[in-house]
Amino acid sequence: MNPILLTPLDISIAASLIILDAALSIWLRLRLHRQIAIAAARMVVQLVAIGYVLRFIFALNNPAATLLLVLVMVLVAAREVAARPERRFKDQSNLVIGFVSVGFATFVTAILALTTAIRPQPWFDPHYAIPLAGIILGNVLNSASLSLDSFLGSVRRERQAIESRLSLGDSYREAIAPLVREAIRRGLLPIINQMSAAGIVTLPGIMTGQILAGLDPLEAVKYQILLMFLLSGGSGLSALATSYLAAWRLTDERQRLRLDRLQ
Amino acid sequence: MQTALVVKELRSELAGPFDLNLGAGACAAITGPSGSGKSLFLRMIADLDPNQGKVWLNGTERASITAPEWRRKVTYVSAESGWWADTVIEHFARNKRGEVAGLAARLGLHTDLLDASIARLSTGEKQRLALVRALLLCPPVLLLDEPTGPLDEESVTRVEALLRERMATGISVLLATHDANQAERLGDQRYRMAAGQLEAS
Numbered sequence: 001m002n003p004i005l006l007t008p009l010d011i012s013i014a015a016s017l018i019i020l021d022a023a024l025s026i027w028l029r030l031r032l033h034r035q036i037a038i039a040a041a042r043m044v045v046q047l048v049a050i051g052y053v054l055r056f057i058f059a060l061n062n063p064a065a066t067l068l069l070v071l072v073m074v075l076v077a078a079r080e081v082a083a084r085p086e087r088r089f090k091d092q093s094n095l096v097i098g099f100v101s102v103g104f105a106t107f108v109t110a111i112l113a114l115t116t117a118i119r120p121q122p123w124f125d126p127h128y129a130i131p132l133a134g135i136i137l138g139n140v141l142n143s144a145s146l147s148l149d150s151f152l153g154s155v156r157r158e159r160q161a162i163e164s165r166l167s168l169g170d171s172y173r174e175a176i177a178p179l180v181r182e183a184i185r186r187g188l189l190p191i192i193n194q195m196s197a198a199g200i201v202t203l204p205g206i207m208t209g210q211i212l213a214g215l216d217p218l219e220a221v222k223y224q225i226l227l228m229f230l231l232s233g234g235s236g237l238s239a240l241a242t243s244y245l246a247a248w249r250l251t252d253e254r255q256r257l258r259l260d261r262l263q
Numbered sequence: 264m265q266t267a268l269v270v271k272e273l274r275s276e277l278a279g280p281f282d283l284n285l286g287a288g289a290c291a292a293i294t295g296p297s298g299s300g301k302s303l304f305l306r307m308i309a310d311l312d313p314n315q316g317k318v319w320l321n322g323t324e325r326a327s328i329t330a331p332e333w334r335r336k337v338t339y340v341s342a343e344s345g346w347w348a349d350t351v352i353e354h355f356a357r358n359k360r361g362e363v364a365g366l367a368a369r370l371g372l373h374t375d376l377l378d379a380s381i382a383r384l385s386t387g388e389k390q391r392l393a394l395v396r397a398l399l400l401c402p403p404v405l406l407l408d409e410p411t412g413p414l415d416e417e418s419v420t421r422v423e424a425l426l427r428e429r430m431a432t433g434i435s436v437l438l439a440t441h442d443a444n445q446a447e448r449l450g451d452q453r454y455r456m457a458a459g460q461l462e463a464s
């Protein structure tokens with residue numbers, strides 16, 4: 001069974017729905033029509049651009065080019081992680097923490113999947129490596145930014161409690177542990193929700209895509225299950241790395257709580 | 264009198280440099296307006312804020328031992344107490360319940376409070392329990408930041424009596440207070456903090 005290919009006409013019919021949205025906005029004075037138009041245009045341009053980039057990288061079939069693209073994706077994700085929390089470090093630590101934890105979690109899970117489960121030839125074949133890294137990144141980004149936001153938000157609120165423990169001779173590790181634990185927990189919640197709702201509340205995107213592309217539902221389900229395991233692993237790794245890196249960045253060699261490093 | 268705590272050229276970007284010699288069993292009281300650097304000075308001695316300079320306790324230099332070890336010996340009790348568990352008793356070692364109850368009673372606190380939730384305590388109750396928490400460690404030096412700030416007169420008397428008793432056993436106290444009379448009553452050495460500088464008074 002071959003996938004049904006879309007023609008420009010098919011897409012223009014769907015695009016008329018955007019016009020409908022815009023008309024609705026004008027009619028109900030939602031003042032959203034500009035934003036709808038811009039968002040729709042951005043979406044089309046971004047997706048077409050990435051389509052060409054992927055086609056180019058696939059044609060190159062060069063591991064260095066694949067790695068470079070994945071690194072750029074990680075960097076963009078790290079910027080999102082860094083920008084999300086209300087509290088930030090004065091220096092570039094937000095970005096560094098985001099880059100290291102998101103990159104670490106993505107590489108570990110993607111390489112594990114490529115070398116053990118999916119096993120394309122060679123394992124770094126960009127047809128598999130890039131989409132897989134992209135899916136993992138999206139999730140890992142989510143958990144890293146939730147963890148970072150949770151940690152940086154609670155550390156200022158809990159300052160008195162942490163410093164009281166330090167004053168009484170507890171180590172920084174002991175004093176900060178409850179906050180680290182809570183931050184990791186926060187980072188893991190979305191994937192737990194996603195797994196428990198999968199198939200009942202939502203039909204996950206990858207599975208839907210593969211079914212639309214003509215794959216047998218049970219084969220699509222197997223892929224989705226594999227992916228969910230990868231995503232939970234990735235979320236766990238990135239939540240862990242983000243929380244510990246942020247905690248480590250807020251102390252020094254004398255085990256102080258260095259809130260002066262936050263804005 | 265033997266010197267317990269020696270502070271030399273202690274400074275940060277915000278305050279100092281400070282020099283101080285605190286005798287064993289003595290109390291040095293620092294008064295001064297809020298924002299003058301009293302808390303900063305105490306926090307620097309406890310090594311809670313970045314600082315330069317040297318501090319010794321009974322001849323042991325601060326830099327030669329780990330920060331937690333130092334803070335167990337030179338213990339800072341902040342003006343605003345911090346709590347990390349739900350109930351009072353969870354903040355104390357399990358086998359210390361009797362001692363906690365004894366000290367709490369001496370400070371005019373009912374023993375029922377030990378099982379109360381932190382959220383239900385008044386500021387004054389928390390302040391006294393935070394002092395009990397520090398006293399149980401028996402540190403040779405206590406750095407007390409406004410220990411009686413939110414307390415009524417009777418409780419102040421009880422706290423001061425307990426501190427005097429501890430000082431008689433050789434424990435030294437560095438006290439930051441806005442109450443000049445308290446400084447007069449407790450301080451063997453008296454200082455005034457103004458704009459990040461310490462002056463003898």
